[in-house]
Amino acid sequence: MNEWFDRYLKGLGAADAILRPEEAKLVLELAAEAAHVSGARQYAPLATYLAGRAAAGQSREGRSKVLQGAIGAATQAGTAGGDLGLETDS
Numbered sequence: 160m161n162e163w164f165d166r167y168l169k170g171l172g173a174a175d176a177i178l179r180p181e182e183a184k185l186v187l188e189l190a191a192e193a194a195h196v197s198g199a200r201q202y203a204p205l206a207t208y209l210a211g212r213a214a215a216g217q218s219r220e221g222r223s224k225v226l227q228g229a230i231g232a233a234t235q236a237g238t239a240g241g242d243l244g245l246e247t248d249s
Contacts, residue, residue, distance in 0.1 A: 182223065188230055189207055196237060
């Protein structure tokens with residue numbers, strides 16, 4: 160997509176991975192929707208991560224469908240109404 164992402168993917172050991180512009184746009188749209196609808200911006204990276212997990216191994220068309228579905232799912236999920244639940248008992 161651009162040189163920064165090329166270097167980033169190389170650092171991840173995934174230099175052969177491709178981030179297509181249309182997928183990048185969908186991921187950014189998902190992040191915006193998750194942050195807006197949930198009312199909590201920290202939900203955006205987690206929602207996009209989960210969508211990426213769901214899209215893993217899919218064809219190009221399959222990834223696009225998963226990402227489009229994830230945008231709809233974020234809308235339907237509504238407001239967060241609570242914290243992330245990351246606190247653990249020690």
